[in-house]
Amino acid sequence: MDTWRARLVVLACVFTVLTFAGPAIAGERLVFDAFLGAQLTPTGVDPNRDYFFAAGMAVDSRGVVYVADPVNDSVLIYDGLGVRRVTRVCCYTAYGDGFLATNVSVALKFPMSVAVDPRNDDVWITSTLTGRVIKMDKNQRLLKVVGWPGTGPGEFETPIRMAVDPRGNLYVLDDGGRTCDVRSCSTSDANVRIQKFRADGTFVRAWGSFCEFSSASVGPCNASAAGAIVTGDGQFGFTNFLAVATDPRSQPQRGFQVSLVGMAVDSFGNVYVADQGRVQKFNTNGVLLLKFATAASVADVAVDFADNVYVTEFDNDRIRKFDGTGRFLATAGSTGRGLGVFGGPAFIAALPRNLVAFCEFFIKPFDPKAQCREIYVAETRNLRVQVLQAREDSDDDSLVDEVDLDPTIVSDEAAAGNAGAHVLTRTGLPFVVYDPPSTSDTIRIAAWNTFLTTGQPLTFDVALFCRYPTRPSGGRITIAADNALDFHCSIPTLDILAGPIPWTFTAADGTVATATLTDGDSLSVDPTTSSIRSNAGMLALTVGGSSITLPAGQTIFADTTPPTTQAAVSPPANNGDVTVTLTTADNAAGSGVKEIAVALRGAHNSAATISGGVATIPITMDGSTTVTYFARDNAGNAEAAKSLTIRVDKTCALVKLYRPPDGARMLLGFDLAPETYGFREPDTTARLAFPVCEFSLEGEALPLK
Incomplete structure (x- = not known):
């Protein structure tokens, strides 16, 4: 006792x-x-x-x-x-x-x-x-x-x-x-x-x-x-x-x-x-x-x-x-x-x-x-x-730092010797750090510390709080120090046991989401995607400065950073069909890439929106085609549009110049025709009777006039 x-x-x-x-x-x-x-x-x-x-x-x-x-x-x-x-x-x-x-x-x-x-x-x-x-x-x-x-x-x-x-x-x-x-x-x-x-x-x-x-x-x-x-x-x-x-x-x-x-x-x-x-x-x-x-x-x-x-x-x-x-x-x-x-x-x-x-x-x-x-x-x-x-929630000095560890696992706090549960410190960070053995475990949190005052928030890193291999770092959750909630580690879920709870979530990109949760409210916050889902209750949130009402069953994202797209052209030569590959990455712990919008103008004229973070665009028609593209993430953030121009001419030749042996004249060798076309003085201009796509000298491209 x-x-x-x-x-x-x-x-x-x-x-x-x-x-x-x-x-x-x-x-x-x-x-x-x-x-x-x-x-x-x-x-x-x-x-x-x-x-x-x-x-x-x-x-x-x-x-x-x-x-x-x-x-x-x-x-x-x-x-x-x-x-x-x-x-x-x-x-x-x-x-x-x-x-x-x-x-x-x-x-x-x-x-x-x-x-x-x-x-x-x-x-x-x-x-x-x-x-x-x-x-x-x-x-x-x-x-x-x-x-x-x-x-x-x-x-x-x-x-x-x-x-x-x-x-x-x-x-x-x-x-x-x-x-x-x-x-x-x-x-x-x-x-x-x-x-x-x-x-x-x-x-x-x-x-x-x-x-x-x-x-x-x-x-x-x-x-x-x-x-x-x-x-x-x-x-x-x-x-x-x-x-x-x-x-x-x-x-x-x-x-x-x-x-x-x-x-x-x-x-x-x-x-x-x-x-x-x-x-x-x-x-x-x-x-x-x-x-x-x-x-x-x-x-x-x-x-x-x-x-x-x-x-x-x-x-x-x-x-x-x-x-x-x-x-x-x-x-x-x-x-x-x-x-x-x-x-x-x-x-x-x-x-x-x-x-x-x-x-x-x-x-x-x-x-x-x-x-x-x-x-x-x-x-x-x-x-x-x-x-x-x-x-009482309003009590300024009688809050606890541990209410419940996972129902199926024993707590070190209770001196039962289970290495999976740890009280981080009673005089430092006032909460339980717990290594759940599975992703379905529940931790009940009520913040308390002798150095905290009423309502002083408690902030913790979700990755530290729910440590298992699939939980990356990033994502911080803040709760009021004088309230209680259930915390589920699989997709971190807050079930409000006693409120109101002033609640804050800071995403990896710094976007801040806030809400005041009352008894019976429940929301899930996944820092791997910065997603916030209302499980119960009509939640009134502020996300990145915008006010949002979130009914039960709906999801928003605490993410204001747009994704970034890189373009790659293959093959680099343009005397044949060309493939443009667009690859998009979202910010760390962002909401994830939703889609890539692409528009073709010139030899090709079309537009499309491709789901996911990779889009492959074939360019097959002779002439110039301008490819304009941008990506959008699941939070609705869109990057600024980018463009590149692709020129295709399937009838032109690739001309490679090789340095002949000492004392010899310049030899023109054409990839499209293996025969030799002749020798000219080095200082004279070679005039060819067919289109040339590219000149190169010993592998280095030369400008075309």
């Missing part, structure tokens, strides 16, 4: 009454902070973890974290200094027929849930398979045992989820025997309900009943609950289950079936239940206030210090955030084994309001990097607990 939370264990005892109220945080995001009870491994599963699988979790006002470990019949306590395991809670005095037993302890049997009383840090634990709820103080001394098997008030079949409101009232959700040892499962629909108790264990009321939408029989479903509008309102169903089996090498092997359903309370004592693709909100008396839809695989629910609602979606490997009215706010997470990604997120918990308030007012002013708003997520495929920090 980090140092500020360890300090809380010592200091928070003097601060237990201050509460912290606040609105939903605009632009808030969840970023990875730490693992609890497990280490990062390439497979995602740590064989040396503290728990078989982590279930319900709770945090008290001191920052002490309680984690239910059902298979091991225990609760783990993380106090910032180490971990302790509780399997029995002691002590009470038992009276029987003619005997008195003292110091009797209560054994935990498959505890699925823990909850903390925010007034005094007392801890409630469900002993799920014994049908009881146990209360202990923060020193693990037994205070109360509530309930026993049965269907009456205050009795349970399998209490699986609990929550405690600010007044100390306890709420217990029973799944009617559906969480069970597979050798002895039996259901009792009469027990499917929420029961409310006072802090001393006195029964207050119960509400709810069984209704499973996927059941072939809808007989149990009705609309008779208080506040119900349609059938199934105010009732509870269990359509998502977790199958748990112990190692077959350990005998006897055991198997369990676990209902995935969630319950939490807010600061007003309202109760939230997540089941069957929805979240239902009840007041403290059990009257349904509202409901809102979420994924069918919703598994748990938690309420944070500001009464925002978080739900886990087991099959979608993500967390979704809503406000207290059910308005959707944000999504976090994806499938993976790395940091900030999930494998079967099934259980979730948030820091209590009084702990957040204490941290905000007494810790953070002296330790600006302290993070006071945390979410705990227990994964049942990766078998670990991740601690995530809920951070």
Whole structure:
């Protein structure tokens, strides 16, 4: 655990009454902070973890974290200094027929849930398979045992989820025997309900009943609950289950079936239940206030210090955030084994309001990097607990330099020893440099450095950031220092997780593209072509000083440099057919050559546009032909037109002059006629009766008159 939370264990005892109220945080995001009870491994599963699988979790006002470990019949306590395991809670005095037993302890049997009383840090634990709820103080001394098997008030079949409101009232959700040892499962629909108790264990009321939408029989479903509008309102169903089996090498092997359903309370004592693709909100008396839809695989629910609602979606490997009215706010997470990604997120918990308030007012002013708003997520495929920090984009000193490395590869930051990932430096360039082994890897970036101020941009070279052989140098991307995005290295893609993000891309030729990206926007920037593609959202960009609106699916280029074309004539002599070859090259990391435009005037008269960077033009007709040409790149940049003149005369001769032996006269030898035409005095003019294309003397061309 980090140092500020360890300090809380010592200091928070003097601060237990201050509460912290606040609105939903605009632009808030969840970023990875730490693992609890497990280490990062390439497979995602740590064989040396503290728990078989982590279930319900709770945090008290001191920052002490309680984690239910059902298979091991225990609760783990993380106090910032180490971990302790509780399997029995002691002590009470038992009276029987003619005997008195003292110091009797209560054994935990498959505890699925823990909850903390925010007034005094007392801890409630469900002993799920014994049908009881146990209360202990923060020193693990037994205070109360509530309930026993049965269907009456205050009795349970399998209490699986609990929550405690600010007044100390306890709420217990029973799944009617559906969480069970597979050798002895039996259901009792009469027990499917929420029961409310006072802090001393006195029964207050119960509400709810069984209704499973996927059941072939809808007989149990009705609309008779208080506040119900349609059938199934105010009732509870269990359509998502977790199958748990112990190692077959350990005998006897055991198997369990676990209902995935969630319950939490807010600061007003309202109760939230997540089941069957929805979240239902009840007041403290059990009257349904509202409901809102979420994924069918919703598994748990938690309420944070500001009464925002978080739900886990087991099959979608993500967390979704809503406000207290059910308005959707944000999504976090994806499938993976790395940091900030999930494998079967099934259980979730948030820091209590009084702990957040204490941290905000007494810790953070002296330790600006302290993070006071945390979410705990227990994964049942990766078998670990991740601690995530809920951070504000506007925070000037609590940003991170690493949130997530590729989900399939381990981070050096996590000390797992993988050489592919590197934190460049915490005190220098505040980002992760990562060598992805393939072109489909994702890096999540949130810039942070103690020397940066709010909004100070972070600039990095894409070639350095995504290093693999096909990624050339060139291309720089700048993001704001107080925001988060996903970065995909194949064609570098920015998925905006929290905005707005002032974003800048500088192409290799110096062309600058800028935009302000908001939540949900996505664009791809490929520095090899300086291309910018909108994947989602209507992007308003400025490219090279021009304003452009880019709808989803369209591409532009941050490239203002035109290509350059070179012409080659073959063969160099022009007494026969001539070929002009035009070869065009674009600037480094430019948008690429699109086409070459060619116009012929004179002996030839034609025009054409040839796609690509090479054009071949045959000149076959006698006479002079002027070739005018220019190229255009994919960004629309066109070079200035160039021209050259080609003269073809297929009837002329090539005359080569050779120096005769000393004392001899000049000999005219004609390539077109091997015979000798005679000798003349060197100072006389040779007059030929046929056209001559070229004279040369010993290989050097002579001018024609």
